[in-house]
Amino acid sequence: MGFEGDEESLSTQQLPAKSMFRYNSPFVQVSLIGLVCFCCPGMFNALSGMGGGGQVDPTAANNANTALYTTFAVFGVLGGGIYNILGPRLTLVTGCSTYILYAGSFLYYNHKERQEFAIVAGAFLGVGAGLLWAAQGAIMTSYPPIHRKGTYISLFWSIFNMGGVIGGLIPFILNYNRAEAASVNDGTYIGFMAFMSAGTLLSLSILPPSKVVRDDGTRCTNIKYSNVKTEALEILFLFLNWKMLLIVPAALASNFFYTYQFNNVNGVMFNLRTRGFNNVFYWGAQMLGSVGIGYIMDFSFQSRRMRGFVGIGVVALLGTAIWAGGLASQLGYSRGDKPEKLDFKDSGADFAGPFVLYFSYGLLDAMFQSMVYWVIGALANDSEILSRYAGFYKGVQSAGAAAAWQADAHGLSFIGQLILNWGLTTVGIPLLGVLVMLAVNDDNKAEEETTKEAALTPATPAYK
Template sequence: MSTEHPAVHPDADMKETTRVETDLGAVDGGEVGARPRGWRHHQIKAGPVNLAWYASPPFQLVLVSFVCFLCPGMFNALSGLGGGGQTDPTLADKMNIGLYSTFAVFAFFGGGFVNYCGVRLTLALGGIGYCIYALSLLLSVHYSVGGFNITAGVLLGFCAGLLWTAQGTIMISYPAEKDKGKYFGIFWAIFNLGAVIGSLIPLGESIHSKENKTVSDGTYIAFIVLMFFGSLLALLACNGRDVIRKDGSRVVLMKHPTVVSEIIGMWETFTYQPMVVLLFPMFWSSNWFITYQANSVNGAYFTTRTKALNNLLYYLAQIVGALAFGYAMDIQYFKRSLRAKISLVFLFALTMIVWGGGYAFAKGYTRADVNKDLHPDHQFMDWSTSGYVGPMFLYIFYGLYDAVWQASVYWYMGALSNSGRRSANYVGFYKGIQSAGAAVMWSLDSHKMPYLSEFASNWGLLGGSLIVAAPIIWLKISDHVSVEDDLHNTDETLADVLPQGHPEKTVV
């Protein structure tokens, strides 16, 4: 069905206004619009089945998901072993302090890079840092290259800030309102499948060993190669201006931003929705617990092959959690405002249950107990050890919890706005604050903070941040965000959001 309209007479002001207001309803799902010509917008068919075109939100989502599958997905598989795959986590802690400190700064301005350089180039540049990080860990096994290690961590902080801001902007601004939970679920499943596959590499290398040792050179080389291909894959992505939804509408992207305009945009975000600061503790907490889970549980307590198995199960649980929770958040039977309230209650209950179980495990050992220098005869837990099933299920639920937490944060941000400009600012705040929290936690771990204290900080921050976020989730997430509200106090116009080919684009 065509979206062509008869030309509007320039003097017919009332008629133009009426037509714009009528056509706004198509932005999130009205008539199917005529797409531009060219291979990017040609319908892909698999036999009798019509698939999405190349420059469509679903196709681009899957493509970007596989970039993250190969870059941060593999990084998570390596980091999840504790200590970046090494028995002593001190070096990885220092690298991660540099990583997340840099990430915290560049994530705030990542939206400017995304909208100025485009999604494709930003993702490709972001992917490069991951393979250099893994290369530095490989070199550190054989040589003293501390300076290069720290530099690699700082470089990855810059690159990750670019990659994740581009990914977050896509996740929030590409889908229609009714699909945002599903998009997160699909992305998170594919992304974490990378960590699942990545976990198979050290698992296969150490399948017959019951020792706790540094992973092999082959493991590091495999990660380096896969991460490099992820960076190349990003070059196949489309920029936002080329992406067309099913209804013919384009995503809303900021035009030609500068660092100054990005700072102004952040201020505009506060003035548009000042209560967004209530989500900041959730942002801060969202990577705080990763250090404890990777280093203080998996890295400290288990043999190498068991750490790899735990990693695999952790990220499989993330896939299940992301898909289940993501699709549940888009159930149209309930109003979106009600779904937001239900999710908050569910998340608080899950926090108490999962971390309550974690307390029973955390109080059972200390740093001294698992220190081989102090206790040379200490035996790390293996999957063949009696009593492994309990800790295994705890780690599975830690993975499930991580996915549900991240899905909730992305969904709450997406529910507050459909604007690409504002979405970039929200994601910048999210990744910046998240990374600042992670940098602090990696620093605390490097200074040998007691395991039980690390655990307590996690449980307290997670539960407390939900209480702080309750007012904005309860009061400010509405059933629909109108285009007029989204364009308020930004430099975007109706011409940026109306479907391609509409004559109103020339008169707005």
């Protein structure tokens, strides 16, 4: 089954080549995948960001997330190949549906307090998330014009993280008058499930890359199909690809910190309603961070390589400052000596410092991940290749996340988790600089060599 074989033919109407609001334009398609992720992983992020999945005891969430990221590590790597075989619609609708199951498992836990369902749902979500994020990575990095990938990454990241903002408002509003409550109410989980269901349906609106037309009239790719043997070999070759190996430390770091930030900063330092309040700003900060780094990566200098170096340098400096602030805060409490829960209304000035720190963590997350995606997008321009690269990145990222959730479940000290996070980030950033120096060209020559000739075939006509 290929990109063309399982897609319905669309009625056509000739439109001006430069209309960015065409249904088959990169702008509209990247916006649509942003909305899909707004509804599914965006709501998942809001659920996770409450610490412990909104439960007083984080054990079930830790174990569910371990199962999730273990299967995600496998299907993240395989996801690019699956995407190349099934195409975007079937890949995305399969992936999105597993988010509904996961949120439903915590609704069940609210009543039965049995974690088996949550763990199984987490494992299924790992499979689905691997498919969704491989497809998302291919769409976000291959559909846009070569010189505006940073802008489109920030567009996606802003729409996607608006899901976390809205998702943070759900538990905040529904639990506002439950300042002393330990777990969120049923309506919170039902609200998440409603958004996730909408995202699953919306994923059917995504076009295959062969039907997406850039403003200059070129298609993203003209690939008709792939097959299991080809994808299996290409995925194996990724583990020997020096470019991918240089990304490994950054990939490991890029989701490792969520466990610490959600469970041991937001979950430990703040009460239930304040955690929802904080998440509105955590994911809002991600929108700001993605726009800022997107501008640097696309517009700061004429030289693309120089833009890469500057972006990496900015993230390195900001990351050092934020993690240093985190260390200063962490020295004030530990797993055995937890602080009194802070409330955004009642704690006064004591609330300000931890809140700004948590906001800054969100800002850094978006800048770091957008930077990595920009580097990946600069390595090629073809959907088939970039789906594999994105899948590899998400697979390694998820392996790190699985380790992080289990480290917390087994009682690794808070300070130990912070040092691990800071260390992984510090190792990963300079290796990205090496990758930019060796593999990113200003004239796009290397990129074009990896792009199939068919991808440059003029497109006629445009789809409305």
